[in-house]
Amino acid sequence: MxxxxxxxxxxxxxxxxxxxxxxxxxxxxxxxxxxxxxxxxxxxxxxxxxxxxxxxxxxxxxxxxxxxxxxxxxxxxxxxxxxxxxxxxxxxxxxxxxxxxxxxxxxxxxxxxxxxxxxxxxxxxxxxQSERIKPVLNVALARFRQEQKLLAELSETRHKLAERKVIDRAKGILMTHHRLTEDQAYQKLRSMAMNKNLKLAEIAQRILDVEDLLG
Known part of the structure; x- marks a missing residue:
């Protein structure tokens, strides 16, 4: 073959x-x-x-x-x-x-x-000098790719931290309004997210938005 x-x-x-x-x-x-x-x-x-x-x-x-x-x-x-x-x-x-x-x-x-x-x-x-062109460009390309990778990782970390803050704020609202423990509030968030087919951070943001409207 x-x-x-x-x-x-x-x-x-x-x-x-x-x-x-x-x-x-x-x-x-x-x-x-x-x-x-x-x-x-x-x-x-x-x-x-x-x-x-x-x-x-x-x-x-x-x-x-x-x-x-x-x-x-x-x-x-x-x-x-x-x-x-x-x-x-x-x-x-x-x-x-x-x-x-x-x-x-x-x-x-x-x-x-x-x-x-x-x-x-x-x-x-x-x-x-013409003989130096290729090694110089190879190093520059490798450095650029590494920098882009680090920037992407930094952006992802920042995004996760922002999501965590949203989730923590939403848990606090549920704990206050429904007299729940932190773990109970988290489980309620998970249940709501599953029922709505949303990510945890998305349902948490909706709770914050409603709180702002009522607030």
Whole structure:
């Protein structure tokens, strides 16, 4: 019996965001450096098997373009100050977080702090060599996934604590109105939830809502 061939893993879809360097005059040298950096980045991404879906300027249209393209990762190529780029990236990823890797020559502490606060997964200084691209992106992706897992666990914990407070308040109301012990109030809540086919926290919230209306 022949086995069905496994599908190859889907390539990571990447959007590259470039800082804008004006052409002409003293900016010619900066533009040439940026072109070299951009070429090294593109070569490294292609050689590593990534799918570059777009190379975008860091302008006011960036959030809209990212929303349309839905990339798996965003790479920022910023030779120097990337604060304006980060502002657009924050807006673009506000509703749907994505791993962000920033390659830059700016090694100032304030810039690093601002980048990490904006949600950058990896801040790489003077490291835009094509052979370093894949390991850097792998680490950034692993870190992003771990952060998302921790955030999800934290959100779940907060939700459970909020539900527990609602249940405790509802038990208190039942204990007061029906002169029940805490255990009796809890059992009554469970019975009401089962009869209504609701979760314990949902029936508890209904009791609180009724109490507020009558109260």
């Amino acid at each position: 022949s086995k069905t061939p496994a599908h190859p893993p889907r390539k990571l879809r990447i959007v590259v965001v470039n800082t804008i360097v004006p052409e002409g005059g003293e900016h010619d040298a900066a533009l040439a450096v940026q072109v070299m950096r951009g070429n090294a980045l593109r070569i490294g991404l292609l050689e590593s098997g990534y799918d570059i879906v777009a190379s975008l300027p860091a302008d006011i249209y960036l959030p809209e373009r990212i929303a349309q393209l839905q990339p798996d990762m965003i790479i920022i190529d910023a030779e120097s100050d990337a604060r304006d780029v980060l502002e657009h990236i924050v807006i673009a990823t506000r509703d749907e977080r994505r791993p962000i890797v920033l390659f830059t020559e700016d090694d100032t502490t304030s810039s690093m702090d601002a980048a990490m606060a904006a949600g950058v997964s990896a801040y790489i200084v003077a490291g835009l």
